[in-house]
Amino acid sequence: MAEGEQSFRIVAVDRSEGFGERLLGILLDRAHEMPPQLIAPLVAEEVSRIGGRDVSILLQDYDQLILAPLPGRGLVIGEPEWIDESQAGRAFLSATTVEHPQASGIRMFLPLLDGSDEVGVLAVTLNSVDDDDRRLLRRLAGLVADMLVTKNSYTDQFFQARRRQPMSLAAEIQWSLLPPLTMITPQVAVAGILEPAYDVAGDSFDYALNDDILHTAVIDAMGHGLDAAVLATVAVGAYRHARRADVGLDELYMFMDRAIDEQFGPDHFVTAQMMRLNIRTGHLQWVNAGHPAPLLIREHRVIQTLESPGTLPVGFGGAIPQISEQALSSGDRILSFTDGLVEEHRAGEEQFGEERLLGFVDRAGCEGESVQEMVRGLSHALLRERGGVTTDDATLFLVEWCGGTADGLATAEA
Numbered sequence: 001m002a003e004g005e006q007s008f009r010i011v012a013v014d015r016s017e018g019f020g021e022r023l024l025g026i027l028l029d030r031a032h033e034m035p036p037q038l039i040a041p042l043v044a045e046e047v048s049r050i051g052g053r054d055v056s057i058l059l060q061d062y063d064q065l066i067l068a069p070l071p072g073r074g075l076v077i078g079e080p081e082w083i084d085e086s087q088a089g090r091a092f093l094s095a096t097t098v099e100h101p102q103a104s105g106i107r108m109f110l111p112l113l114d115g116s117d118e119v120g121v122l123a124v125t126l127n128s129v130d131d132d133d134r135r136l137l138r139r140l141a142g143l144v145a146d147m148l149v150t151k152n153s154y155t156d157q158f159f160q161a162r163r164r165q166p167m168s169l170a171a172e173i174q175w176s177l178l179p180p181l182t183m184i185t186p187q188v189a190v191a192g193i194l195e196p197a198y199d200v201a202g203d204s205f206d207y208a209l210n211d212d213i214l215h216t217a218v219i220d221a222m223g224h225g226l227d228a229a230v231l232a233t234v235a236v237g238a239y240r241h242a243r244r245a246d247v248g249l250d251e252l253y254m255f256m257d258r259a260i261d262e263q264f265g266p267d268h269f270v271t272a273q274m275m276r277l278n279i280r281t282g283h284l285q286w287v288n289a290g291h292p293a294p295l296l297i298r299e300h301r302v303i304q305t306l307e308s309p310g311t312l313p314v315g316f317g318g319a320i321p322q323i324s325e326q327a328l329s330s331g332d333r334i335l336s337f338t339d340g341l342v343e344e345h346r347a348g349e350e351q352f353g354e355e356r357l358l359g360f361v362d363r364a365g366c367e368g369e370s371v372q373e374m375v376r377g378l379s380h381a382l383l384r385e386r387g388g389v390t391t392d393d394a395t396l397f398l399v400e401w402c403g404g405t406a407d408g409l410a411t412a413e414a
Contacts, residue, residue, distance in 0.1 A: 024136075030042060052137075057144070234260060273336055292339055294337075330403045
């Protein structure tokens with residue numbers, strides 16, 4: 001027996017912390033120059049070294065309905081998994097590992113978390129599972145998620161795997177603008193969803209967490225198709241430019257207003273809602289420019305709409321806006337939405353309306369449900385209630401404030 005072969009066999013049965021660190025270190029070292037198409041065989045190879053097999057990488061589709069298998073050498077390419085009806089979906093929605101006993105062993109489903117944004121699920125089968133396996137696979141899944149996100153900018157393969165139908169040019173532009181759909185920290189969490197996913201045009205959202213301040217914006221550009229997408233692109237770009245200059249909400253509104261007016265003239269506008277939340281104190285400020293009022297949810301019930309003084313839509317040359325304020329309690333959620341959600345109606349029928357929306361929100365806010373689960377479940381429930389009809393863009397954006405501090409995360413364990 002060759003010396004190298006003997007060494008491999010010893011390592012192959014090793015599940016220790018030291019082996020795991022070496023294995024992940026080797027994977028990380030090789031990943032820096034790894035072309036995107038080789039991620040799949042690299043992951044399959046490394047999983048096999050701990051006795052794993054039948055590896056699948058499942059990515060969330062744009063509708064947030066299924067987990068689609070990523071093609072690649074060394075991966076099992078099966079049928080898509082429905083998020084609401086599968087073990088893989090359980091792992092995805094709960095962001096925790098799910099272990100499913102089978103005749104051939106234990107099928108493990110591990111969420112692929114890039115930070116707190118979920119990319120998809122890693123599935124692998126082992127003959128048996130112990131705590132060393134769980135620890136190593138959990139870390140491996142985190143590294144795979146980081147690789148997928150990093151390499152995503154270098155290839156179209158991951159985009160193509162997530163698509164279940166053709167996408168319009170306007171939607172292509174909008175999806176390229178979006179930040180991660182979910183962000184979760186100990187102090188604050190956000191989640192958003194757009195529909196129709198493959199034909200959205202004028203709706204968008206954006207956010208940034210800068211020290212203790214969470215900045216958010218939800219916009220709805222007038223019109224449809226490519227014109228609306230271009231208008232939304234300028235609006236989001238202007239918002240980010242002003243936000244990064246660290247101006248107040250009133251100046252931010254005025255900068256966006258000038259940018260839209262100078263580029264498109266007085267016949268184009270964008271409704272918008274911009275917020276600033278101090279994640280240490282729960283102090284919320286916002287400016288609402290022609291948008292439906294957001295909802296304040298406490299203990300899973302809507303307790304009020306956050307009404308504010310009227311401000312003209314962005315691009316109409318409105319006066320300096322008045323900033324509204326609200327003190328939040330720990331656990332409060334703020335739900336923002338665009339008018340396409342409540343103005344939709346079938347031919348000859350009344351609009352869906354805000355009253356029906358309120359009822360759905362109250363029923364959707366289950367105890368223990370994450371912001372991602374709530375916004376996804378609410379969006380899909382509302383779409384079903386409207387008979388699957390979406391003639392206008394509809395967007396939901398949810399913020400949850402928990403308060404406290406995350407400083408402990410910056411302290412390395414001994």
